[in-house]
Amino acid sequence: MKSFCSNCLSLVDCDMQFFKETYPVKGEDVTIDARICTCSVCGKRLWNAKLDEENVEKAYRAYQHKHKLLLPAQIKQIREKYQLSQSAFAKLLGFGEKTISRYENGYIQDEVPNNLIYLVNDTNAFMLLYNKNKDKLTEAERQRIDRVLRQFYGCSTTYYSGEMYSFNSMRCNTNIVKFTVMNTEDNAS
Ligand SMILES: [Zn+2]
Numbered sequence: 001m002k003s004f005c006s007n008c009l010s011l012v013d014c015d016m017q018f019f020k021e022t023y024p025v026k027g028e029d030v031t032i033d034a035r036i037c038t039c040s041v042c043g044k045r046l047w048n049a050k051l052d053e054e055n056v057e058k059a060y061r062a063y064q065h066k067h068k069l070l071l072p073a074q075i076k077q078i079r080e081k082y083q084l085s086q087s088a089f090a091k092l093l094g095f096g097e098k099t100i101s102r103y104e105n106g107y108i109q110d111e112v113p114n115n116l117i118y119l120v121n122d123t124n125a126f127m128l129l130y131n132k133n134k135d136k137l138t139e140a141e142r143q144r145i146d147r148v149l150r151q152f153y154g155c156s157t158t159y160y161s162g163e164m165y166s167f168n169s170m171r172c173n174t175n176i177v178k179f180t181v182m183n184t185e186d187n188a189s
Contacts, residue, residue, distance in 0.1 A: 003046040015039070019033070019036050035054060078117060091133070099113070103117075
């Protein structure tokens with residue numbers, strides 16, 4: 001990697017070194033081991049756009065780690081578990097349509113949306129929310145989720161509608177019981 005050195009007045013090779021650097025993240029100082037380009041001729045620290053981006057990214061992830069927030073890759077993993085697009089997942093959670101896309105691209109989520117995503121990693125919690133918000137999704141999105149949930153529970157027919165259940169395994173049965181207990185109000189109406 002090369003950078004321009006204002007000391008040597010030429011494009012020089014980078015000698016990569018680590019320095020403790022502090023970045024402001026959401027009003028908080030986060031210190032990381034930042035990778036910095038130094039001039040291979042005179043040793044001066046040089047600014048490099050690509051490295052700066054990499055260091056800011058590292059500071060963001062350090063902030064998320066410190067606050068026990070899900071990392072972008074983990075959010076993506078939870079969404080993909082249900083085979084949902086970013087916008088469908090956002091609609092289901094009650095977020096703005098672009099929100100999940102922003103989180104997966106590194107934007108730091110607040111604690112409340114973070115906790116919601118964290119909870120729906122649990123399939124029972126996901127089903128409760130899905131039952132409440134399924135009207136927000138398209139027919140195609142609903143069909144895809146139905147297929148995924150059937151695979152999770154190993155049930156042969158629809159198990160989440162509150163009307164009719166069919167079990168073909170104890171594991172499925174157990175999960176459904178838990179689910180129906182939590183949905184008593186819905187079923188009574
Ligand atoms: Zn130099």
